[in-house]
Amino acid sequence: MSSEQELVDILRRTVSDEAILRSNQVAALDPGWDARNTGARVAVRPGSADEVSAVLSACNDQGIQVVTHGGRTGLAGGAASTPGQIIMLTDGLQGGIDIDPIDRVAVVSTSVTQQQLQEAAAEHGLSLGINTASRGSATIGGMISTNAGGMEAFRHGMMRQRLLGIEAVLANGSIISDLTRVPKANEGYDLKQLFCGAEGTLGVVTLAVIKLEIAEPESNTTLLAIPGAASALRVMRAVQQSGGLLLCELMWHGYATSVANATGLTNVLAFCEDASAYLVVESSLSEEALLALIEPFFESGDVIDAVMAKSKSESAAIWRIREDSQAAYQQLNNPASFDISIPLRELDSYMHGLQQRLEKMPGKIKLHALAHLGDGNIHLSMGRETPWNEKDKTALCMAVEQGVKDMGGAVSAEHGIGLDKLETFNRNANTCSLTAMRAIKTALDPNGILNPGKVLPN
Numbered sequence: 102m103s104s105e106q107e108l109v110d111i112l113r114r115t116v117s118d119e120a121i122l123r124s125n126q127v128a129a130l131d132p133g134w135d136a137r138n139t140g141a142r143v144a145v146r147p148g149s150a151d152e153v154s155a156v157l158s159a160c161n162d163q164g165i166q167v168v169t170h171g172g173r174t175g176l177a178g179g180a181a182s183t184p185g186q187i188i189m190l191t192d193g194l195q196g197g198i199d200i201d202p203i204d205r206v207a208v209v210s211t212s213v214t215q216q217q218l219q220e221a222a223a224e225h226g227l228s229l230g231i232n233t234a235s236r237g238s239a240t241i242g243g244m245i246s247t248n249a250g251g252m253e254a255f256r257h258g259m260m261r262q263r264l265l266g267i268e269a270v271l272a273n274g275s276i277i278s279d280l281t282r283v284p285k286a287n288e289g290y291d292l293k294q295l296f297c298g299a300e301g302t303l304g305v306v307t308l309a310v311i312k313l314e315i316a317e318p319e320s321n322t323t324l325l326a327i328p329g330a331a332s333a334l335r336v337m338r339a340v341q342q343s344g345g346l347l348l349c350e351l352m353w354h355g356y357a358t359s360v361a362n363a364t365g366l367t368n369v370l371a372f373c374e375d376a377s378a379y380l381v382v383e384s385s386l387s388e389e390a391l392l393a394l395i396e397p398f399f400e401s402g403d404v405i406d407a408v409m410a411k412s413k414s415e416s417a418a419i420w421r422i423r424e425d426s427q428a429a430y431q432q433l434n435n436p437a438s439f440d441i442s443i444p445l446r447e448l449d450s451y452m453h454g455l456q457q458r459l460e461k462m463p464g465k466i467k468l469h470a471l472a473h474l475g476d477g478n479i480h481l482s483m484g485r486e487t488p489w490n491e492k493d494k495t496a497l498c499m500a501v502e503q504g505v506k507d508m509g510g511a512v513s514a515e516h517g518i519g520l521d522k523l524e525t526f527n528r529n530a531n532t533c534s535l536t537a538m539r540a541i542k543t544a545l546d547p548n549g550i551l552n553p554g555k556v557l558p559n
């Protein structure tokens with residue numbers, strides 16, 4: 102393992118001293134959502150793709166491993182680093198945001214945050230088409246690299262559907278530049294898609310061309326108390342068919358009450374505090390139109406009660422409960438998190454089956470669950486009083502995974518594989534797919550310097 106000074110000496114041949122961070126400066130960085138992120142002793146902050154290229158070329162020659170960092174909001178351990186590695190910080194990359202309202206595209210440096218791009222797009226009456234609660238910190242580079250999804254994915258797709266062009270630096274320092282701005286481009290293998298979800302294992306993404314959407318019309322927020330996922334799906338489908346559905350998020354009782362208690366927002370759920378689940382519907386329909394649409398669902402028992410936000414602050418309070426997943430997570434002892442996708446027709450039976458499997462496991466397991474309902478993406482957090490031993494943790498993972506692939510679902514929906522889902526991925530992936538993925542990794546990074554040990558299980 103190279104010493105801190107050796108790493109600094111290698112970097113000095115490529116960038117200025119000010120762009121190099123030593124151990125005391127790395128220790129002062131905010132590790133973000135994963136304490137393992139800042140395990141390395143040295144970091145580098147290049148300002149351009151050429152500097153990224155010089156750094157990677159030097160590291161490749163010396164066999165030094167590089168872990169790229171965006172906003173450090175990743176939830177799968179993809180940005181975790183260790184001593185002997187170099188952290189590649191992307192927050193110094195120049196380039197900003199250049200929006201073309203005619204073609205509805207943005208050419209952006211990957212250092213730009215989701216929120217910065219959302220705000221810049223809004224000035225042109227446009228929208229990014231992706232919306233996650235991590236918007237203030239998550240970068241475009243990190244979102245491409247994890248193929249981020251979020252709450253609008255059921256209408257506009259994930260990050261890979263937003264990506265028209267890319268500039269990325271490979272392990273040997275060569276720069277792939279494909280700044281295509283048009284949606285239709287069939288020009289051989291679609292290399293940019295390789296970087297979506299690659300979690301920094303195939304290259305460092307420095308620039309991106311992103312497709313934008315027309316901004317949403319005025320909308321209103323409704324919170325519905327419902328008996329469960331099957332009812333939620335029926336209500337969602339009706340609002341969707343009206344053409345007015347913008348967002349549709351499902352929270353099961355344990356999650357919603359936990360956040361409400363932790364954030365002092367119990368009044369939001371007071372209209373029906375014992376419901377099994379709550380559905381947050383953001384729609385462009387008028388209050389009268391939405392009420393007329395859900396009226397039959399009161400009669401069928403799919404909706405127990407509903408409240409419509411009368412002001413921006415009431416809407417914000419409802420959305421705070423949906424988005425402050427950290428508040429719920431912190432209420433659990435020894436929490437373990439999962440991010441899976443289930444085909445909609447199987448969602449209700451999957452949740453019932455999971456509940457039964459959890460009840461049979463040792464220790465009383467508390468479950469917090471919420472879903473980006475439109476695409477069957479469920480976020481599950483589970484805790485119990487006693488810490489998880491290896492055997493119980495594996496049993497828990499397998500209880501969550503059971504049947505998911507057979508149904509046509511995914512064991513990692515939008516957070517990626519990183520370090521944390523390697524075993525899960527290994528258990529569930531097709532062997533030939535893994536072989537093909539390894540061949541791609543070896544072709545683009547033969548010395549294995551880019552974020553080694555992430556995404557691909559041994």
Ligand SMILES: Cc1cc2nc3c(=O)[nH]c(=O)nc-3n(C[C@H](O)[C@H](O)[C@H](O)COP(=O)(O)OP(=O)(O)OC[C@H]3O[C@@H](n4cnc5c(N)ncnc54)[C@H](O)[C@@H]3O)c2cc1C
Binds near residue numbers: 238241249301516
């Ligand atoms: C409160 C909260 C809510 C969230 N909600 C959602 C959600 O709804 N949907 C969703 O999909 N995710 C969500 N996430 C997860 C997270 O925000 C996304 O994974 C996001 O895309 C990560 O971006 P980042 O810039 O923080 O990347 P980082 O955490 O810094 O890095 C993530 C991975 O990408 C790699 N990487 C980063 N930048 C680059 C680059 N320029 N080139 C190459 N590799 C790079 C890293 O090496 C790492 O493997 C949420 C996270 C939080 C904390």
